[in-house]
Amino acid sequence: MKNATTLIAAYALCASAIGGNVQILVLDKEGKPVTDAVVVMYPSTPNASPAPALLPRSATVLQEKMRFIPEVTVVATGTTVRFTNLDRWDHHVRGTATGLATPQSDAGFEARLAGKEEGKPASSADITLDKPGAVLLGCHLHGSMRGSIFVTDSAWTLKTNAEGTAQFANVPNGAVKLRVWHADQLLDLPPQALQVSASPLNQTVQLSVVPRRRRI
Numbered sequence: 001m002k003n004a005t006t007l008i009a010a011y012a013l014c015a016s017a018i019g020g021n022v023q024i025l026v027l028d029k030e031g032k033p034v035t036d037a038v039v040v041m042y043p044s045t046p047n048a049s050p051a052p053a054l055l056p057r058s059a060t061v062l063q064e065k066m067r068f069i070p071e072v073t074v075v076a077t078g079t080t081v082r083f084t085n086l087d088r089w090d091h092h093v094r095g096t097a098t099g100l101a102t103p104q105s106d107a108g109f110e111a112r113l114a115g116k117e118e119g120k121p122a123s124s125a126d127i128t129l130d131k132p133g134a135v136l137l138g139c140h141l142h143g144s145m146r147g148s149i150f151v152t153d154s155a156w157t158l159k160t161n162a163e164g165t166a167q168f169a170n171v172p173n174g175a176v177k178l179r180v181w182h183a184d185q186l187l188d189l190p191p192q193a194l195q196v197s198a199s200p201l202n203q204t205v206q207l208s209v210v211p212r213r214r215r216i
């Protein structure tokens with residue numbers, strides 16, 4: 001009898017660990033899919049991590065042809081991000097914290113990166129981001145350069161793809177708080193509550209803005 005109880009308990013634990021597949025579609029104000037929106041989910045089982053992990057252990061943001069590449073980077077709190085200047089001219093990168101998570105924060109950073117000389121390694125700066133929230137990237141020398149780093153406190157965080165979707169597998173069953181962030185969405189969207197079960201869940205989130213087009 002004791003064994004049977006243990007078995008049932010083990011099965012229940014296992015069943016609760018198997019979650020559902022969740023797809024979030026982000027649309028702009030006009031109903032078009034939005035690429036590079038950040039989708040954050042907070043499952044009610046906070047210590048359940050996605051496998052394989054969705055977030056990188058480290059990240060690199062290049063400055064190349066007057067752009068930040070990638071334009072949007074998502075990292076976990078505490079991750080070190082390397083800025084590397086591949087252009088022949090200098091960049092003076094700045095990061096400014098913004099958003100709900102750090103409204104009063106004066107956290108920010110600057111890095112002057114010399115232009116790359118032929119045959120020499122590119123100059124880099126390593127910045128550790130230890131506060132959750134969005135960091136807007138800019139350059140003191142080139143006003144057109146825009147980018148962002150979203151520092152997340154949830155292992156369940158993804159950028160939307162070219163179709164505007166973020167797909168999460170095996171999200172723990174139960175209540176999940178959903179948050180969507182986009183650099184052009186200045187007024188943060190209210191978080192949504194989802195109920196995840198074994199059956200697939202599709203949710204659409206609409207921004208109240210039309211993100212500006214990236215200059216080619």
Ligand SMILES: [Cu+2]
Nearest residue numbers: 091092139142
């Ligand atoms: Cu620059």
